[in-house]
Amino acid sequence: MIALDEAAKTQNIRVLCVDDEAPMLEGYARLLRSLGYDCITTTDGYRAIEIVKSESPHIVLTDLKMPGIDGIALLESAKNIDPDLAVIVVTAYATIPSAVEAVRKGAFDYVPKPFSADQLEIVLQKASEHRRLLDENKRLRVQLRDTYAFGNIIGKSQPMQRVFETVCKIAPSDANVLICGESGTGKELIARSIHANGPRANQGFVPVDCASLPETLLESELFGHEKGAFTGAHTDRPGLFEFANHGTVFLDEISDLAPSIQAKLLRVLQEHRVRRLGGRREIAIDIRIISASNRDLEAAVAQKQFREDLFYRLNVISIKLPPLRDRSGDIELLANHFLRKFGKSVIRPPVRISTDVIEHLLRHSWPGNVRELQNVIERAVSLCESDAISVADLPERIRSFGAPLPTDPMRVSLREARRIWLEPLEKDYLKNLLERHGGNVSEAARAAEIDRQTIYRLLKKYGIKSFE
Numbered sequence: 001m002i003a004l005d006e007a008a009k010t011q012n013i014r015v016l017c018v019d020d021e022a023p024m025l026e027g028y029a030r031l032l033r034s035l036g037y038d039c040i041t042t043t044d045g046y047r048a049i050e051i052v053k054s055e056s057p058h059i060v061l062t063d064l065k066m067p068g069i070d071g072i073a074l075l076e077s078a079k080n081i082d083p084d085l086a087v088i089v090v091t092a093y094a095t096i097p098s099a100v101e102a103v104r105k106g107a108f109d110y111v112p113k114p115f116s117a118d119q120l121e122i123v124l125q126k127a128s129e130h131r132r133l134l135d136e137n138k139r140l141r142v143q144l145r146d147t148y149a150f151g152n153i154i155g156k157s158q159p160m161q162r163v164f165e166t167v168c169k170i171a172p173s174d175a176n177v178l179i180c181g182e183s184g185t186g187k188e189l190i191a192r193s194i195h196a197n198g199p200r201a202n203q204g205f206v207p208v209d210c211a212s213l214p215e216t217l218l219e220s221e222l223f224g225h226e227k228g229a230f231t232g233a234h235t236d237r238p239g240l241f242e243f244a245n246h247g248t249v250f251l252d253e254i255s256d257l258a259p260s261i262q263a264k265l266l267r268v269l270q271e272h273r274v275r276r277l278g279g280r281r282e283i284a285i286d287i288r289i290i291s292a293s294n295r296d297l298e299a300a301v302a303q304k305q306f307r308e309d310l311f312y313r314l315n316v317i318s319i320k321l322p323p324l325r326d327r328s329g330d331i332e333l334l335a336n337h338f339l340r341k342f343g344k345s346v347i348r349p350p351v352r353i354s355t356d357v358i359e360h361l362l363r364h365s366w367p368g369n370v371r372e373l374q375n376v377i378e379r380a381v382s383l384c385e386s387d388a389i390s391v392a393d394l395p396e397r398i399r400s401f402g403a404p405l406p407t408d409p410m411r412v413s414l415r416e417a418r419r420i421w422l423e424p425l426e427k428d429y430l431k432n433l434l435e436r437h438g439g440n441v442s443e444a445a446r447a448a449e450i451d452r453q454t455i456y457r458l459l460k461k462y463g464i465k466s467f468e
């Protein structure tokens with residue numbers, strides 16, 4: 001039977017049971033209630049559809065063969081009303097082909113008769129978990145759409161929206177993730193948010209900086225050691241993998257990992273076991289690994305500096321964080337976010353950022369990415385003496401960057417207006433277009449209603465690689 005903490009997971013999950021035989025329904029109701037589910041029953045398929053509309057159950061458990069509307073028809077109508085509904089069909093052995101058809105039509109699973117209470121319990125648990133993940137995913141998407149923010153991660157530019165989408169999709173899974181991006185682009189922030197929105201959120205997130213420790217020290221940090229394994233190992237000590245058991249390990253700067261440690265890490269990933277230095281015992285561990293690199297790890301693999309087999313184990317899902325200069329649409333949003341954040345720690349905080357400051361920020365190339373922008377705003381907030389941050393509050397390297405951009409396209413020459421407003425738009429458009437069509441120039445040309453020659457000319461003009 002179900003354990004106590006399992007019972008909590010079934011709370012508030014509504015299951016609609018449909019069967020033309022009343023005694024069967026009574027049996028379902030008794031079992032489901034004892035497992036902690038809310039249970040609604042009906043012997044009538046049409047009534048069941050009404051209940052799907054009015055009560056929004058999470059799961060429907062239905063017999064396949066019923067007079068009037070049968071299980072398949074009920075499945076189709078119910079999924080039309082609520083595509084996320086998990087429908088489980090119950091079927092006699094003789095009708096298994098119809099059950100398979102039901103699964104093809106979107107049923108979550110089927111249970112062949114006769115079945116035990118345990119069998120039913122397992123299928124219901126799987127369906128509940130499935131619903132929970134779908135609901136969680138929806139919640140994250142709504143939050144994202146409404147705030148341009150994913151938790152405390154800000155971004156409305158297309159590349160960042162795509163990153164958020166990926167995070168939404170993959171956080172609930174348990175797959176390893178590799179995050180690449182220049183320094184300061186937010187790799188650790190994304191890693192933390194994948195962890196926080198995933199199944200291990202209640203367990204630890206353990207960051208390890210692979211670049212900061214010498215090889216031997218890092219090895220014993222990660223894998224632990226037994227007493228006497230090396231000079232100075234006075235006691236047994238578990239490593240970070242053991243410490244992080246059931247949680248997430250964040251391996252930062254993974255490209256700096258020495259070859260001997262790469263080999264050991266690969267074993268951990270393949271066998272889900274660690275052996276402490278100097279130890280014989282293999283200890284089972286269950287961890288999710290999120291790694292990050294500001295070097296192109298694929299290039300490191302090509303140059304034989306990083307093991308290819310390890311790369312594939314780590315890179316089940318990859319996220320590329322674009323540098324800030326490629327998402328200038330986020331600069332103002334981020335600047336205002338940091339203004340609010342740092343404003344909290346000063347007595348009379350500035351409440352806005354003047355337009356010419358924004359222009360300066362937009363012209364800067366941000367080699368230090370979001371971290372650099374964050375530092376610039378933090379500094380400006382503490383220097384600022386009025387209610388608006390002005391150019392004088394910016395560091396010299398940003399302040400002295402040429403004359404500010406004009407703001408009114410009608411007051412400059414057409415050539416200047418093109419350079420400032422049209423060309424960046426055309427360049428972004430083109431990059432996005434090609435990306436959407438996987439680099440296929442013919443398809444891209446068709447979608448943009450221009451000819452291929454124009455695309456080639458623009459690619460050349462903006463120095464964009466054609467992807468082909």
Ligand SMILES: Nc1ncnc2c1ncn2[C@@H]1O[C@H](COP(=O)(O)OP(=O)(O)OP(=O)(O)O)[C@@H](O)[C@H]1O
Pocket residue numbers: 152153154155181182183184185186187188189190294334337370371374
């Ligand atoms: N999209 C964002 N929204 C809000 N804050 C951000 C965003 N991206 C980065 N930051 C902030 O910028 C700083 C740098 O981010 P983070 O440490 O995650 O970068 P990183 O890519 O891991 O950098 P490094 O490679 O140097 O370790 C952090 O303080 C983080 O909170």
Ligand SMILES: [Mg+2]
Pocket residue numbers: 187188252
């Ligand atoms: Mg980092």
